[in-house]
Amino acid sequence: MVNNIAIEKAKTSKIHEVDFDNLSFGSVYTDHMLVCDYKNGEWEAPKIVPYQPITLDPSAKIFHYGQSIFEGMKAYKDDDGKVFLFRPLENFKRLNKSAERLAIPQLPESFFMDGLHALIQLESDWIPTNAGSSLYIRPFIFASGTGFHASPANEYKFIIACAPSGSYFSGKVKVLIEETYSRAANGGVGYAKAGGNYAGQFYPTKLAADKGYQQVIWTDDNAHEYIEEAGAMNVFVRINDTLMTAPTNDRILDGITRKSILDIAKDEGIKTEVRKISVHELVEAAKNGSLKEMFGAGTAAVVSPISGFGYHGEEYELPELKDSYASMLKKRITDIQYNRAEDKFGWRYPVE
Structure with missing residues (x-):
């Protein structure tokens, strides 16, 4: 287990600016995100920080050789305000299956599950309660290491970001x-x-x-x-x-x-x-x-x-x-x- 995940809270929240009755899919983002870096041959401890832009070198390999994988999942709130995920271990297993195919280092289960748990707890107020609404969760890993040579990167970044989303219905x-x-x-x-x-x-x-x-x-x-x-x-x-x-x-x-x-x-x-x-x-x-x-x-x-x-x-x-x-x-x-x-x-x- 990852105990006591470091949390840097946002100084102010954006939640009061959000119209939860009119949410489009995946276009409004919560106050925080989970970040975890792979450096020197290992994944460093995950941490939760305010949602923010990412700075990358122009030679970061994600831009050139496409080492990028992601998952899609949701958090739900019932009528009593209790929060649930749906089969999150399956998402973790598939993320690592994708990582293996793209020569990305495997992520420890505890980093994914404990980090996800801590982030959803922190952002629980962002989970909409309107019918059909949910908190969309996007875990992803990409190559942050640099170099123009065609080879796997030596550094990677794992992030989980969240977006409250309304009912997804596009008709037939x-x-x-x-x-x-x-x-x-x-x-x-x-x-x-x-x-x-x-x-x-x-x-x-x-x-x-x-x-x-x-x-x-x-x-x-x-x-x-x-x-x-x-x-x-x-x-x-x-x-x-x-x-x-x-x-x-x-x-x-x-x-x-x-x-x-x-x-x-x-x-x-x-x-x-x-x-x-x-x-x-x-x-x-x-x-x-x-x-x-x-x-x-x-x-x-x-x-x-x-x-x-x-x-x-x-x-x-x-x-x-x-x-x-x-x-x-x-x-x-x-x-x-x-x-x-x-x-x-x-x-x-x-x-x-």
């Missing part, structure tokens, strides 16, 4: 099945939560937006034959009463919401399949009426329903369902997150 989205560009490749870094993965998505997503779509459905890097992810989220497909998602591999992020949905679906008695889903199968199911639902799954929105998709210049609309799997699964997850229901899985983590 229309997606375009990608036939040219790839999100990731076999043997690559698709399974890591690396910043560069997201940078590479922006251009194809812009091209899709120019055609009237909100997101793309990524397909495999070889023949673009199998669907893999929906924008920056894992994707689920319901054909008749079977809920399906692609298996994780080098190209697909092992989403925490994805795993939670699979467990809850099984608990509800829903038939699930984790297997390759071909574009041809999806199109045929849309044509014969057996395609009932598609939705993205991730931390920000939990579940993001898909209203239809485009492929080869054709449009395919999905039916409007009164009792959808998407709405049921989202409710079950959020009821656990906000301490409104029993947590039979042990996912809720109290911050006391």
